[in-house]
Amino acid sequence: MIKSCEPNNENYSCPIEKTLSIIGSKWTLLILRDLSNGTKRFGQLQKSLKGISPKTLSSRLQELEKEGIIIKKVYPEVPPRVEYTFTPKGERLRKIVLALADWGSEDHTALGV
Amino acid sequence: MIKSCEPNNENYSCPIEKTLSIIGSKWTLLILRDLSNGTKRFGQLQKSLKGISPKTLSSRLQELEKEGIIIKKVYPEVPPRVEYTFTPKGERLRKIVLALADWGSEDHTALGV
DNA sequence: CTGCATCCCTAAGGATACTG
DNA sequence: CAGTATCCTTAGGGATGCAG
8 A cells, every 4th residue: 555645745755756756767767777787887888878968877877876776886997997786775676677677578469458 | 687779679679668658757656656545536646646737647647548557437427527447457567666665665774785 | 527728837868078 | 988067959747728
């Protein structure tokens, strides 16, 4: 039983709203999808997420890091290398993303079934 | 293992993109949340989704109906009564929405754990 | 009550150039 | 390579009025 948010409850009292605030933007789920196959670098993500701008990718990654979903590892080399990996919390989210993918790939020929 | 979308694959070859195209807009997940507690009328939804405009609610409901996620039942009364309920396909999606809610309500004090 | 039609507005992203 | 800084565009929604 999920409760709707009470009118006087602010700042994501409702878990769905909180989740939405984290993964609700355009590219986030796709980033998680691509990270699902293992650690990736900034450039790799930019390539696999055909069409994303570096600005947006950077923003989304920062959000995910701040939320404790991914970890950013910087190698002090030149040229710089940066890798992104799921945290345990991210791993749990990943499972759900996989479920969404499964759901999305169901056969829909029999509408509504 | 989720594959990224191949550059030359169009129209949501990737399940996540397809799912995103269905539930990706601002209110959809919240509508599903509120429908999670059982059949609801248009007006009920508009009330529990504090802030949504009738235009948007109408659009999202139509999309969900077209995708076979919910069923719209119209009672030929006056004033009109309309009810929205999950289809079996919608029920499966509902389970995942519940999982997202669970994930969102986890304790995040220990960041990344 | 349900839900279109209109008009309007803002914030999320795109494109690009630049730096450590 | 991995971003940041700027500028600019657009489409998703908000508000409102009206209709069956």
